[in-house]
Each structure stands twice: as structure tokens, then as C-alpha cells.
Amino acid sequence: MIEIEKVNKWYGDYHALVDVTESVARGEVVVVCGPSGSGKSTLIRTLNRLEPIQSGNIRVNGQDIHAQNIDLNAFRSGIGFVFQQFNLFPHLTALENCTLAPMHLRGLSAKVAQEKALSLLDRVGLADKASAMPESLSGGQQQRVAIARALAMEPPLMLFDEPTSSLDPEMVGEVLLVMRDMAKEDMTMVCVTHEMGFAREVADRILFMDAGKILERATPDDFFNRP
Ligand code: ADP
Numbered sequence: 001m002i003e004i005e006k007v008n009k010w011y012g013d014y015h016a017l018v019d020v021t022e023s024v025a026r027g028e029v030v031v032v033c034g035p036s037g038s039g040k041s042t043l044i045r046t047l048n049r050l051e052p053i054q055s056g057n058i059r060v061n062g063q064d065i066h067a068q069n070i071d072l073n074a075f076r077s078g079i080g081f082v083f084q085q086f087n088l089f090p091h092l093t094a095l096e097n098c099t100l101a102p103m104h105l106r107g108l109s110a111k112v113a114q115e116k117a118l119s120l121l122d123r124v125g126l127a128d129k130a131s132a133m134p135e136s137l138s139g140g141q142q143q144r145v146a147i148a149r150a151l152a153m154e155p156p157l158m159l160f161d162e163p164t165s166s167l168d169p170e171m172v173g174e175v176l177l178v179m180r181d182m183a184k185e186d187m188t189m190v191c192v193t194h195e196m197g198f199a200r201e202v203a204d205r206i207l208f209m210d211a212g213k214i215l216e217r218a219t220p221d222d223f224f225n226r227p
């Protein structure tokens, strides 16, 4: 589903991604870990073209996503992105946050979009918060709304960039639980996270980055049990 080929990325003269080559198969759950500043966030942001690259290729579903002539909106509609900061629309309710894109980008009627959003809010344990404004929700609840919002586009691919890093410790578990359920449903997921319990339990593969390179690729068993 994702093919990354010899990708190089510079910020000015800082070489943030160094000849990165990797692929992710459909249905795979890949966890990207590594020290702060190693390029994890940069890598995941290149996968939906939030960051440009200077050389190499990235194909998602066979499409060269860094090509000049790509339809960015159409392409991004197929990718759910969950950020460290939840980035909800502050003036919209939880439900409205989840219906906006499906109505405008997928052309769903308000009724269909709302039914769908309600079932997604139910799925992330927030059926009773549909009419709540983001500021009245806890961080963990806001992040679950953000996940429901991403899922509302029915994307074949979900990207997570440190989805629990800005949460209070007691809220991390509720977000990981939702992510764990998604992983079980055959969703293709790439997750930048420091949650090694999640990686051990849920990942098909773990990538370890350092200084802009993927230094290790391993199954959780190999990654955690190596001498
Ligand atoms: P990680 O997610 O592993 O913490 P990042 O991908 O955020 O790492 O950053 C990798 C390196 O690139 C860091 O040294 C960071 O300071 C640098 N960097 C990230 N974004 C920018 C930017 N917009 N401009 C300049 N340098 C950046």
C-alpha cells in the first residue's frame, strides 16, 4: 500500500531523512519509534505530503504522491491523519467535526453523514458527547473525536503522529484501546508512538529510526526479546 523509495528530505542544510526505503503492506500495522529528532514525524508527514521531499519516490496505492499534478484533496481524502494536537474545529460540536468532511468532500447528505458520525462516536465510546463542544471534553475524549473524524472518510490508510503524547497519563489508555480495535479490523496503520506496550501488543512490524535513517525493522518479538 505504501512504497517509500530512497527518500531524502532536507530542512535547509539539515538532512532529516537519509535515503529512506520502506514499504507497508495492506492491513499492516507499523509502529515507528526512535529518539526525539530522529525524523519520525517528518517521515509520516511526507506520506500525505504535509512535507515535501527533495528526492526519491513515495507511492500510496500505486500513486506517486509527490508528483506535481496530483489531486491533493482526492489523495488526502483516502488517508486519515491523527496529530499529537487534536486539531478539532473549536466552534463545531463533536458530531459536526465528524460530518463536515464527509458532507463536503464525499457529498454525503447531512442525514447520512450524521448517522455515520454517530455510529463512529459510539465506536470510540463517545455516543453521549455528540453535541459537546471540544473545549468541554477532556484531552482523551478530544483525541477520540479526532479519530472518529478521520474514520468518517473511510480511509484505507490511517497515520498517527504521537497521538497520545500530549495526553495526561490517565487518558492514554482510552485512546490506545480505540487504536487497538482499529488494528484488529484490518486497517492499514502507521503510528509514530513511544507507547511500547501498544507496539508490542499490536504492531506487525516496528521500525526504529535514528538520525533520519531506519536502523532496524523487526517484529515485536524480535524487537523486544533480543539479547
Ligand atoms: P521526531 O518526530 O523523530 O522527533 P522530527 O521529524 O520532528 O523528529 O524532526 C527531525 C529533525 O528535523 C529534528 O532535528 C527537527 O528539529 C528538524 N525539523 C523538523 N521540522 C523542521 C522544520 N520545519 N524546519 C527545520 N527543521 C525541522
Ligand code: ADP
Pocket (backbone or CB within 6 Å): 041, 084, 161, 162
Ligand atoms: P513533532 O515531532 O510532533 O513534529 P516538534 O516539536 O518536533 O513536534 O515540531 C513542531 C513543529 O515545529 C513542526 O511543525 C516542525 O516542523 C517544526 N520544527 C521542529 N523543529 C524545527 C526546527 N529546528 N526549525 C524549525 N521548525 C521546526
